[in-house]
Amino acid sequence: MNAKTQNAKPAPVGLISSAASQRLLEDRREQQVATPWGKASVLTGRIGGREAAVVLRYGPKLTIPSHKINYRANIWALRELGVQRIISQNAIGSVNPAVRPGDIIISHDFLDRTKGRPLSLFDDTECWVRVDMTGPFCPEVRLSLLKATSGMPDRVLDRGVFACVEGPRFETPAEIRALQREGADIVGTPMVPEVTMAREAEMCFASIAPVINYGAGMAPAVIHVGPGSMNDEYYAGGLHDRIEKALIEAVAHLPEHRGCKCGQALRGGFHGQRPGWLKNCSIDDQQGSTLPVALEDD
Numbered sequence: 417m418n419a420k421t422q423n424a425k426p427a428p429v430g431l432i433s434s435a436a437s438q439r440l441l442e443d444r445r446e447q448q449v450a451t452p453w454g455k456a457s458v459l460t461g462r463i464g465g466r467e468a469a470v471v472l473r474y475g476p477k478l479t480i481p482s483h484k485i486n487y488r489a490n491i492w493a494l495r496e497l498g499v500q501r502i503i504s505q506n507a508i509g510s511v512n513p514a515v516r517p518g519d520i521i522i523s524h525d526f527l528d529r530t531k532g533r534p535l536s537l538f539d540d541t542e543c544w545v546r547v548d549m550t551g552p553f554c555p556e557v558r559l560s561l562l563k564a565t566s567g568m569p570d571r572v573l574d575r576g577v578f579a580c581v582e583g584p585r586f587e588t589p590a591e592i593r594a595l596q597r598e599g600a601d602i603v604g605t606p607m608v609p610e611v612t613m614a615r616e617a618e619m620c621f622a623s624i625a626p627v628i629n630y631g632a633g634m635a636p637a638v639i640h641v642g643p644g645s646m647n648d649e650y651y652a653g654g655l656h657d658r659i660e661k662a663l664i665e666a667v668a669h670l671p672e673h674r675g676c677k678c679g680q681a682l683r684g685g686f687h688g689q690r691p692g693w694l695k696n697c698s699i700d701d702q703q704g705s706t707l708p709v710a711l712e713d714d
């Protein structure tokens with residue numbers, strides 16, 4: 417870390433979630449942020465005294481299903497606001513019988529089983545990128561989540577493979593069995609391409625995922641309301657409130673400045689003409705218009 421970084425004001429922390437209570441985000445106000453993919457609505461305020469920006473991925477009234485979210489605008493809006501690190505909250509289903517409703521997963525890897533979503537921030541440009549996904553989630557953000565959840569009464573698993581599927585429907589029993597064979601532990605719908613686009617934007621990203629149901633075929637049905645339902649699991653037992661408290665703590669545990677490598681994700685993997693909207697990234701103009709390494713034949 418150089419002196420300039422040490423003296424710089426800490427960047428706002430980003431959160432992508434389905435809801436944000438007044439307790440989670442203080443001094444909140446809504447902003448419409450212009451991006452190359454249209455405007456994105458972002459709540460700004462403070463979490464535990466630190467500047468924060470929150471994207472409600474389903475919209476303020478939960479009207480946007482996972483397959484219709486403007487992922488590129490959401491990610492880029494957070495970057496435009498100066499966010500460097502994103503915590504994603506994902507209420508999800510279990511695929512692995514050893515993972516139970518009520519558990520909390522801090523995923524270490526993911527499977528992309530989406531079908532029709534934009535794959536890259538750089539579609540429709542004169543360039544493309546090939547970012548490393550060996551460590552798909554930021555180690556520093558994961559660590560802050562693990563510290564924040566360490567005192568919770570719930571079982572917290574520090575590893576898990578998150579299968580992201582297209583939705584908006586739930587999976588069939590055959591699909592859940594297929595995901596089990598592929599090594600998935602949990603399943604949800606919106607986490608990809610948020611995680612991949614965050615990496616393309618050189619932002620840190622990690623997910624905290626409360627488990628609120630078993631996948632199809634692992635229980636008689638996936639129930640929305642009533643006894644044994646997802647709503648009961650998440651809200652009636654207080655899990656949602658505990659997750660919000662953990663998010664506040666996780667933000668407090670984040671170092672003021674990044675020490676990870678997420679901020680150099682484009683270095684060496686960027687090919688073509690840099691678009692005008694790509695600002696403040698780890699490549700300079702000269703590097704951005706060359707092929708720095710011989711590509712594999714694939």
Ligand SMILES: [Zn+2]
Nearest residue numbers: 554620676678
């Ligand atoms: Zn990072």
